[in-house]
Amino acid sequence: MAGPGSSNAASDANVAQSLKVSLDAIDAADPQLRELNRTIHDNPELAYQEFFAAKTISAFLRKEGFAVTEQTYGLDTSFTCEVGQGGPLVIICAEYDALPGIGHACGHNLIATSSIAAFLGAAAALQSSSGRIPGRVRLLGTPAEEGGGGKCKLIEAGAFREPDIVAAIMAHPVTAHQFSGGFTGLAGLKFIASHKFRVEYRGRQAHAAGEPWNGVNALDAAVSAYNSVSMLRQQMRPDERVHGVVEDGGTVPNVITAYTRMNWYVRAPNMERADQLLDKVHKCCEAAAAATGCEIKYIPAPTYKNLRVNLPLCRQYVEDMATLGEKIMVKNDESYTASTDMGNVSFEVPSFHGAFPIPTDAHVSMHHPRFAGHAATDEAHRAAIQCAKGMAMLALRVLTNPQLAEEARKDFENLDE
Numbered sequence: 001m002a003g004p005g006s007s008n009a010a011s012d013a014n015v016a017q018s019l020k021v022s023l024d025a026i027d028a029a030d031p032q033l034r035e036l037n038r039t040i041h042d043n044p045e046l047a048y049q050e051f052f053a054a055k056t057i058s059a060f061l062r063k064e065g066f067a068v069t070e071q072t073y074g075l076d077t078s079f080t081c082e083v084g085q086g087g088p089l090v091i092i093c094a095e096y097d098a099l100p101g102i103g104h105a106c107g108h109n110l111i112a113t114s115s116i117a118a119f120l121g122a123a124a125a126l127q128s129s130s131g132r133i134p135g136r137v138r139l140l141g142t143p144a145e146e147g148g149g150g151k152c153k154l155i156e157a158g159a160f161r162e163p164d165i166v167a168a169i170m171a172h173p174v175t176a177h178q179f180s181g182g183f184t185g186l187a188g189l190k191f192i193a194s195h196k197f198r199v200e201y202r203g204r205q206a207h208a209a210g211e212p213w214n215g216v217n218a219l220d221a222a223v224s225a226y227n228s229v230s231m232l233r234q235q236m237r238p239d240e241r242v243h244g245v246v247e248d249g250g251t252v253p254n255v256i257t258a259y260t261r262m263n264w265y266v267r268a269p270n271m272e273r274a275d276q277l278l279d280k281v282h283k284c285c286e287a288a289a290a291a292t293g294c295e296i297k298y299i300p301a302p303t304y305k306n307l308r309v310n311l312p313l314c315r316q317y318v319e320d321m322a323t324l325g326e327k328i329m330v331k332n333d334e335s336y337t338a339s340t341d342m343g344n345v346s347f348e349v350p351s352f353h354g355a356f357p358i359p360t361d362a363h364v365s366m367h368h369p370r371f372a373g374h375a376a377t378d379e380a381h382r383a384a385i386q387c388a389k390g391m392a393m394l395a396l397r398v399l400t401n402p403q404l405a406e407e408a409r410k411d412f413e414n415l416d417e
Helices: 009-041 051-063 108-128 150-156 218-235 271-292 311-322 342-346 369-374 378-400 402-414
Strands: 079-085 089-094 135-141 165-175 186-188 193-202 241-248 259-268 295-300 329-331 351-358
Touching: 009 051, 009 108, 009 378, 051 079, 051 108, 051 135, 079 108, 089 108, 089 378, 108 135, 108 165, 108 351, 108 378, 135 378, 150 342, 165 342, 165 378, 165 402, 186 311, 193 218, 193 271, 218 241, 218 259, 218 271, 259 271, 271 295, 311 329, 311 351, 311 378, 311 402, 342 351, 351 378, 378 402
Parallel strands: 089 135, 089 165, 165 351, 186 329
Antiparallel strands: 079 135, 186 351, 193 259, 193 295, 241 259
16 A cells, blocks of 8 residues: 555555565564564563663674664663665664563563564665665664653763654553454554652651650651642542652661652653642652651652654554554543653654553553563564554655655644643
């Protein structure tokens, strides 16, 4: 099927042939991709510690005949692999970090697999086109999505600053039971914004029985802040979220606690509302310090912006996935109340962040411990590969169709913040 805006039958035939080459390349690499998927899943690593995954993926790509640059943009566990010369650039983002204690319970082994497969497909088409397809496709390893803000650091280092970037592409696994109406995937996944910060309280030690009046209790400050935020929830909107934990709550009961540390996430559908909610949460924390006489210090972490949907890219993905027998929803009207640093990328360049469903037990969702087991199945791998085919086709469409690239750019520039 020719993309919208194609100029003549000859170019249509070239594009159709390139799409076929990309799909065939993905199918041919599927056994090796399955093994790569399994290897990443069975060796989970936390944010910025994904040394095994980065090395394993780089070795896989070299074995497939590609040149790989490791430790890119100042990050030890990032890498790049690029095909093509000059012209427009599509960046395919690969995630591969895991969660503490529950491994790949967000399915980043599947994200890596789908992104690598999409790159293999698009790269094969570019290499076989003898220069008929303009531009480049770059696979970018993006570490530390789980709270570490890897893409935020990549943005700061210039990974998405090149003027020729026409799209950044990736997709995320979700549970199949979240879909109804016969839909087998989602093109425009909407995630909400998330402020992340730690807060430290410092008081003064004293014997809790002998002279408690000489102490300043930092644990009281943490408890007061937690309770104040809990009361704040009564006035929060249904699509807003605040959650926190006490990471350091003291040592022994008979010593007044002199130091505590809390970790907070503050989420809302967009940055304006996230900023407003963050101010309210900060006031809860500061009131706790004032009430107990403790000193307070904030330790900020990278903010995840809300994920913006680019409709031209989503519609093209839906159209191409239909040729594979998939019924894909263009976008979800209500945001998933989760966050990703791909949201930050969507504020930098036109971005596609789809979702593909994997079979799970009922009541299992992302970040559930059992999600990790489901992410290892053959069925989940097949879903990742099917999505990869759509992303490979989308990459080729945006390279070969200047009208699509221009529509995606206009949509990006006109999106509400």
